[in-house]
Amino acid sequence: MIGAMVALTVIKLLAASGLPVFVIILVALAAAAAVCMAVGYTIERIAYRPLRRAPKLAPLITAIGVSIILQNLAMLIWGRNYHAFPPILPTSQHEIFGATITSLQVAIVLIAALMMTGLIILIHRTRLGRAMRATSENPPIAQLMGVNINQIISFTFIIGSALAAVAGLMVSANYSIAHYYMGFMLGLKAFTAAVLGGIGNIAGAVLGGILLGLIESLGAGYIGDLTGGFLGSHYQDIFAFFVLICVLIFRPSGLVGEKVSERA
Amino acid sequence: MNAVLLEARAIAKHFGGVKALTDVSLTIRQGEIYGLIGPNGAGKTTFFNVLTGLYHPDGGDLLFAGEKLEASAPHKVAKRGIARTFQNIRLFGNMTAMENVMVGRHARTHAGVLGAVMHDRRTTAEEAAIRRRAEELLHYVNIADRADDLARHLSYGDQRRLEIARALATDPKLLALDEPAAGMNGTETAGLRELIEGIRRDGITVLLIEHDVKLVMGLCDRVAVLDYGQKICEDVPAVVQKDPKVIEAYLGGSVA
Amino acid sequence: MMARQSLFERLRHDKRAAIAATVLMGLALAVFPFVIGSSLGNSWLRIIDFAMLYIMLALGLNIVVGFAGLLDMGYIAFYAVGAYLYALLASPHFGLHLPVWLIIPAGAALAGLFGALLGAPTLRLRGDYLAIVTLGFGEIVRIFMNNLNAPINITNGPQGISGIDPIHLGGITLAKPLTFLGYAIPSLHAYYYLFLALALLIVFVTIRLENSRIGRAWVAIREDEIAAKACGINTRNIKLLAFTMGASFGGVAGGLFAGFQGFVSPESFNLMESVMVLCMVVLGGMGNIPGVILGGILLTILPEVFRHGAGPLQIAVFGKILLDPEALRMLLFGLALVVVMLYRPAGLWPSTTRRREFRGESATDVLKEGE
Known part of the structure; x- marks a missing residue:
């Protein structure tokens, strides 16, 4: 949400400057990512780090508190209204297999794929990624092995925020709209997708995200036919949650999540 | 010779390709x-987990007090004795020592929601009986003075004792202790014995x-030895100690 | 803190002091609505009435989250079930006007059934997974209420159901001032007494449960599920019981809400409400009944204080309204959540064990980190 709003502001500022569209987008993206990284880092420092050893629900409450704060700050800054995304992007339409997609959507898919590949490489191929996985597995042991877990956790917040910023920009570009409240449902869906796939697994998150999106759109489209008109398309959220619940009943740790066996 | 209490027949358990237990009968x-x-990794704890219903065995069955023990749910196994x-x-860390033992009485008591709310006679x-029994058991294992302390704040040796008291609270016929002397010093081990x-x-x-072979040999009437998930010997300690296969398993392996 | 603790200790041992304290407390609670009504006005009395409802909700959720340690993010669904049941059975919508003493228990039972329905498929899940599924469940209930106006109109969709009968017992209705021994008791006051009585009943039930075989089993599951099983606890049934009991409290509160408000709509039961009740439980002091009550009161009143204070305060300081008071109110509220959790991570009023736990934990961590 912040990402989208910052990017939007930058784009609006630069739109009149006559710079090429490509540059404007890049600058906006950089600004959005930078702001989100800073915000993410600050939140982690202020609201999470002091609670690392607190009872496990304490961080959840601060997370809720922080999201309320951010949302309302954004509302104070950008107001309650919807902001239209400036139509600076070329929107040529292509037809593939009978479906119409815009060049923008192609770009979104490409960027998403690129980011995911980058993330996988980061997590699995670099020293930093190894430290991250160690920290998530067992923080005290990771610390004994010389990993600076504070630094690592800060860093994950920064990366996560940057990804969210890019995603926010893409969402608002796709729907040509941005709003102070847009982040809430997205955050929820993101969490759902991560759980669906299995927490702590990038491939799982990707799979969960794709599945959730497909289920929602297809569900919304076909649910009426499936139930003989009893349930309409406004049940699309139910469909997604229903699938999620079913998946978790049979695979309690997500589709590709590792089986957490009960050890005695 | 006393009656048979537990008979394990050809218990098998594997995790993926790893055979943790093969045809273990005792x-x-x-x-x-x-x-x-x-030795480490021989399958002792796996056997415990099968016995107490945490794992489903892939083969074999268990007879307890003459009846088949359906290896289904741990709470049923506890109820069987x-x-x-x-x-x-594994204690309930944020409950007091007393409360830990009181939880152990769960399977032997019956109060439901209505009784709990109405406080009928x-x-x-x-x-009151639960409380009395719990007090007795804390005395029995010698930690009555720590009754109102949180379990997590007890010393290591006392935690072991508390766990035994909690297990005894279920009125067991068979008490299964998984390495109770691990990490204890000489005095504590003697007390445990x-x-x-x-x-x-x-x-x-x-x-x-x-693991403490000295403790086992001094304390046990009979001993079984597992190695790589198979029983290699079962007899009185004096015989087991001299068994070449046992010596091989303990000294020949890398984990002496 | 120490002084209060020793006061409690004294009350526990000195029977006469305990009786005196109870009588004083009872008098204070009895006079309270009149004090508030005449000093702060009826709008605040309404808020107090709502605080009672939230206390009931928080106590119900506390059984699930605080005692049994199961993170339920869709708790408000049970409140909704109770409220809608009341609305359907006592309003012009279906033309039914069943008596309250029938609907409220029915609401508790139906909500309890929903609790079991939610609990059954989620027994194997924990932590984040449980949170997201319960959250989904809450949303599903809300979406159904939003959309069950076609093909058959059951819930009247987003418009909600209005004209719900006020709570009435026999010939007495709480909607109009009651006359009692020649005194007139205004409607809001009467609701206050009713809600207070039911809240006290729920407190009583919760305390009794907490100190029973069942309460111990809940906490045992929270602490270590495998060890609980090994102690002979049927964790499946005991967890289901936690969901059912917690949900039924929510159902009672929901029914009262519908009768009090006279109107229900799906909007009253969104995710934010679930989160709010969860915050009450955690912020107050999970698993500790007085703490949870405190959390319920504070989180009902605090946003209202901010709401009433944010506008006038700005005018007083800056001479005009600079910032949107609604946003400012939520901003302050979010800030309050964060600050409280930072300074009291175990909640404002944690149970003695939890407080000790937290101290013990930080002490060992100091040792661990000792460099």
């Missing part, structure tokens, strides 16, 4: 202290997994 008689030893402790102590009497002997004197059969 017989534990009423009133004895039965030791289960073996098998209580256990855990290798890496039966529930009140039951609750006395405690286990006392438990046997009170008529409870004890199954003991232990």
Whole structure:
């Protein structure tokens, strides 16, 4: 949400400057990512780090508190209204297999794929990624092995925020709209997708995200036919949650999540 | 010779391709202290988990007190009369020592929501009995003075004792102890030994997994040795100690 | 803190002091609505009435989250079930006007059934997974209420159901001032007494449960599920019981809400409400009944204080309204959540065990980190 709003502001500022569209987008993206990284880092420092050893629900409450704060700050800054995304992007339409997609959507898919590949490489191929996985597995042991877990956790917040910023920009570009409240449902869906796939697994998150999106759109489209008109398309959220619940009943740790066996 | 209390017949358990237990059969008689030893990773704890219903065996069955033990749910096993402790102590850390033992009475008591809310005479009497029994057991394992302390704040040795008290609270016929002496110093081990002997004197059969060979050999009536998931020997300690296969398993392996 | 603790200790041992304290407390609670009504006005009395409802909700959720340690993010669904049941059975919508003493228990039972329905498929889940599924469940209930106006109109969709009968017992209705021994008791006051009585009943039930075989089993599951099983606890049934009991409290509160408000709509039961009740439980002091009550009161009143204070305060300081008071109110509220959790991570009023736990934990961590 912040990402989208910052990017939007930058784009609006630069739109009149006559710079090429490509540059404007890049600058906006950089600004959005930078702001989100800073915000993410600050939140982690202020609201999470002091609670690392607190009872496990304490961080959840601060997370809720922080999201309320951010949302309302954004509302104070950008107001309650919807902001239209400036139509600076070329929107040529292509037809593939009978479906119409815009060049923008192609770009979104490409960027998403690129980011995911980058993330996988980061997590699995670099020293930093190894430290991250160690920290998530067992923080005290990771610390004994010389990993600076504070630094690592800060860093994950920064990366996560940057990804969210890019995603926010893409969402608002796709729907040509941005709003102070847009982040809430997205955050929820993101969490759902991560759980669906299995927490702590990038491939799982990707799979969960794709599945959730497909289920929602297809569900919304076909649910009426499936139930003989009893349930309409406004049940699309139910469909997604229903699938999620079913998946978790049979695979309690997500589709590709590792089986957490009960050890005695 | 006493009656057979537990009979394991050809128990098998594998995790993926790893065979944790292969055709393990053993017989534990009423009133004895039965030791289960073996090198690290020999499958001792796996056997415990199968016995207490945490794992489903892939083969074989268990007879307990003459009846088949449906290895289904741990709470049913507890109710049938098998209580256990855990290798890496599992207490209810934020409950007091007293409360921990009171939880152990769960399977032997009946109060439901209505009774709990109304405090009818039966529930009140039951609750008083639970408390009395828990106090007795804390005395029995010698930690009565720590009754109101949180379990997590007890010393290591006291935590082991508390876990045994909690297991005893379920009125077991068979008490299964998973490495109770691990990490104990000499004095604590001697105390533990006395405690286990006392438990046997009170008529409870004890199954003991232990690394401390000296403790096992001194305490147990009979001993079985597991190696790579198979039973390689079962006899009285004096014989087991001299068995070449056992010596091989302990000295020949990399984990002596 | 120490002084209060020793006061409690004294009350526990000195029977006469305990009786005196109870009588004083009772008098204070009885006079309270008149004090508030005449000093702060009826709008605040309404808020107090709502605080009672939230206390009931928080106590119900506390059984699930605080005692049994199961993170339920869709708790408000049970409140909705109770409220809608009341609305359907006592309003012109279906033309039914069943008596309250029938609907409220029915609401508790139906909500309890929903609790079991939610609990059954989620027994194997924990932590984040449980949170997201319960959250989904809450949303599903809300979406159904939003959309069950076609093909058959059951819930009247987003418009909600209005004209719900006020709570009435026999010939007495709480909607109009009651006359009692020649005194007139205004409607809001009467609701206050009713809600207070039911809240006290729920407190009583919760305390009794906490100190029973069942309460101990809940906490045992929270602490270590495998060890609980090994102690002979049927964790499946005991967890289901936690969901059912917690949900039924929510159902009672929901029914009262519908009768009090006279109107229900799906909007009253969104995710934010679930989160709010969860915050009450955690912020107050999970698993500790007085703490949870405190959390319920504070989180009902605090946003209202901010709402009433944010506008006038700005005018007083800056001479005009600079910032949107609604946003400012939520901003302050979010800030309050964060600050409280930072300074009291175990909640404002944690149970003695939890407080000790937290101290013990930080002490060992100091040792661990000792460099």
